[in-house]
Amino acid sequence: MIKLKNVTKTYKRGADDEVVALKDVSLEVGKGEFVFVVGPSGSGKSTFMKLLTREQLPDAGEIYVAGKDLTSLRSWKIPALRREIGYVFQDFKLLPNKSVSENVAFALEVIGKGRREIQRRVPEVLELVGLEDKTGAMPHELSGGQQQRVSIARAFVNNPRILLCDEPTGNLDPSTSVGIMKLLDRINRTGATVVMATHDQHIVDSMRRRVIELENGVVVRDQSRGVYGYAG
Amino acid sequence: MSARWRYIIQESAKGLRRNPLMTVAVILSITVSLTLLGATLLLRDQIDLATDDWVEQVEVSIFLCDGTTCPPITDEQQETLRRDLEDQPVVEEVIYESKEEAYERFSELFKDQPNMLEIVEPDILPASFRVSLVDPDEFLIIRDQFEAYPGVEDIVDQREILTQFLNFTRIVRNGALAIAVIQLAAAALLIGNTILMSAFARREQTAIMKLVGASNWYIRLPFLMEAVITGLLGALVSWGLLYGVVPRVTEGLSQEVLLMPFIGVTEVIAAGPPLLLAGFGIAAISSIVALWFFQDS
Known part of the structure; x- marks a missing residue:
């Protein structure tokens, strides 16, 4: 690899x-x-x-x-x-003006994925990282560990x-x-x-x-x- | 695909709204430069139009003596003069204009200025031969040959008046063009700087986009769009200014200067597409160069 x-x-x-x-x-x-x-x-x-x-x-x-x-x-x-390649940073690098699910969806949007795929894939990966009940939260409302989970979700959402x-x-x-x-x-x-x-x-x-x-x-x-x- | 375009449009709108004063400054700067550029385009149209019309009408006037400064021309001398003119190969056409006809033309030209008409008595204007030439540059041949003819008072190249006018117009046009180019360069720098600031403000987002594999044109397009929108807006405003001002000015001039045709609304409308293209081009090029620098740094 x-x-x-x-x-x-x-x-x-x-x-x-x-x-x-x-x-x-x-x-x-x-x-x-x-x-x-x-x-x-x-x-x-x-x-x-x-x-x-x-x-x-x-x-x-x-x-x-x-x-x-x-x-x-x-x-x-x-x-x-x-x-x-998915990339996870030490300082998370989440976009502060986007919610959890928007941050994850962003990674798919900007590579041109369709809306249907985004709507299916984002909840899936948020469940994988254990943030299914935080989808609408903003990054500043989350703990460091939760923010890193969002960052991992974003890195992994595109498989x-x-x-x-x-x-x-x-x-x-x-x-x-x-x-x-x-x-x-x-x-x-x-x-x-x-x-x-x-x-x-x-x-x-x-x-x-x-x-x-x-x-x-x-x-x-x-x-x-x-x-x-x-x-x- | 539609989600992508929505993103690009949203992002460009965000960029434009982020610093409204800057956006207005950029649009104004483009407006000023493109208005000047448009003015030079229209001046060229005006020169072309005037030249066509004048050159066609260009004539050499051979004024005939009527006894005020030299002995009046005899019928015989006048007949010889006409025959020799018609025999001269560079001459295309010879028209005789009597004192009465000269006065008629004069009254027509100055019909709006009654005091001019009061000063000039009908018999003050001399009779003349109006000569049109195959090639207007052959004026000197005519002057050298016919100057010494008895009964000829003066030979005037009407084109000389035109040349003076054209030279003046060209100086104005070149001056406007030079200022337009400098202004355009300033506008380009301003656009480049604005795009750099916009890209810098969104550098985190751009960095993430790069790492998740967004294509380069997808990352750059919002910035490009932002610049192009300001460029086109500036071009539209300058077009509107020219549309509002130029036809009024030329209409006013055409009432003052009867000898010459003037451009009107048609030419101003025709100047629109080149202006829009210039606005688009200057915005696209300067933002592409700016983004290229941004990516390198």
């Missing part, structure tokens, strides 16, 4: 100053896998996620996502790639094959985070590949899923059924 081959990405800071975000990274994530990407700030997690959505291009190497070669993907085909989550529990307290992880696990069981960048040691340790650890742009560990650090 996701494949990186010798991917290198550097950022220029001024004329001579270069920051290596990813250095010769090769890895593969299969269909239906659940993967944690861990590592300290600046280890290259964000760059990794941005490369997968084709927000950025690598300086060297090859990237394949959902069967598409991202390095040779024409820019007008990027929207089609992103319809295969993407891949769900990318960038620190989805970063703004939530531990007990709320557990609920979010259960939800992501349930989505993973429907067949979606889930890639989650995180700092949250407890979550990684309790889930016992594949862990890819980055440090200074290099994969220092790739372990199935792993924990956050070597010490456990």
Whole structure:
């Protein structure tokens, strides 16, 4: 589902100053896998996620996502790639002037889905995330955990094959985070590949899923059924 | 499809309402530039119309002596003059205008100015040969050949008067065109800036649209529509201004200046489509460029 081959990405800071975000990274994530990407700030997690959505291009190497070669993907085909990927942010990024169901419906409207499909699909996915009784609420009326559920509903409403989550529990307290992880696990069981960048040691340790650890742009560990650090 | 279009129209309306003063400023700026542009188009029409009519009528007037400044022309001299004129290959037609006919034409021209008629006595105006040329540029040949003929008082190229008028009109037109172009550039910058502000105000929404895979034209179309609507509104207002003002002015002028035809409502109506196209074009181009910058930043 996701494949990186010798991917290198550097950022220029001024004329001579270069920051290596990813250095010769090769890895593969299969269909239906659940993967944690861990590592300290600046280890290259964000760059990794941005490369997968084709927000950025690598300086060297090859990237394949959902069967598409991202390095040779024409820019007008990027929207089609992103319809295969759901994206969950740390800060939810809900539209404050739209209700819960409008926020979710928005993701379908702007890719041109018909009204009938939207009316069928939005309640379905809101039930999946457990917000069927909050459909008319505005984002500011919801707790952080509820807002993140809306954000996940929006990411998943189009049935993407891949769900990318960038620190989805970063703004939530531990007990709320557990609920979010259960939800992501349930989505993973429907067949979606889930890639989650995180700092949250407890979550990684309790889930016992594949862990890819980055440090200074290099994969220092790739372990199935792993924990956050070597010490456990 | 209809849900998509509803979204696009709603979003453009939102953009227009977000900052009504800015919207009005943009529309006014487009109105001013397109009114000037329209004026230059109409001046060109006016020049074309006047030139056609004048050039067709262009004549060389050969005034004949009547005894006031030179000895009066004899019938024989007049006959020789006419024959030689008709034999001259560059001459198309020769018409004799007697003193009475000259006065008649004069009274017709100045019928609204009685004091002019009082000053000019019927026998003051000289008789003349009005000569039309195959090629109006051959005036010098006529002057050189016939200047020295006995009984010829003066030879006047009527086209010279026309040339002066046309030169004046061209200066006015070019000046208006230059101002129109500068104004148009200012309007384009204003539109670009407004669209940038509009895009910036909605950057979160746009970012989400991009990530869920909305196509680029779908993201940009509301902004484009917003600009195009202001562009077309500006064009409509300028068209309306020209429609209200120009026919009145030319009607007034045509009562003052009898020698020349003037443009009217028809030409002003015909100027509409180019104005709308210009309004559409300037709005579309400047907003596309602005969005291109926005996406790059």
